[in-house]
Amino acid sequence: MVKAEFLIAFVALAGLLAIGTVTYHFLEDWSWVSSFYFTVSTITTVGYGDLYPTTDLSRIFTAIFALAGVAVALVALGAIGAKYINKLQELAEKLGR
Numbered sequence: 001m002v003k004a005e006f007l008i009a010f011v012a013l014a015g016l017l018a019i020g021t022v023t024y025h026f027l028e029d030w031s032w033v034s035s036f037y038f039t040v041s042t043i044t045t046v047g048y049g050d051l052y053p054t055t056d057l058s059r060i061f062t063a064i065f066a067l068a069g070v071a072v073a074l075v076a077l078g079a080i081g082a083k084y085i086n087k088l089q090e091l092a093e094k095l096g097r
Helices: 002-028 032-043 055-096
Strands: none
Touching: 002 032, 002 055, 032 055
C-alpha cells in the first residue's frame, strides 16, 4: 500500500513538473531550463520574480497552475516524506531487536 502511494505521489509530482515545463516553454517561448525553473519556483511558492508570465493566457494558466500545483506538490511531498519516515521507523525497529 505504501509503495503504491509513493509511486502515485512521485508520478503526480513528475507530471506536474512536466505539464508546467512544457506549457511555459510554448506559451512564453522560454528555454526548457527556464520553463522548468519557473515551474519549480511556482509550485514551491518561491517566486524569485526574475521570470514572470507576459501574456494573458500564461497569466491565467499560472494562476490555476499555482493553486492546483501547490496543493498537489504538498500532498505528493507529504506522501514521499511519510514513506521515508516509515522506512526509518522500520530500520530502527530492526536494529532495536
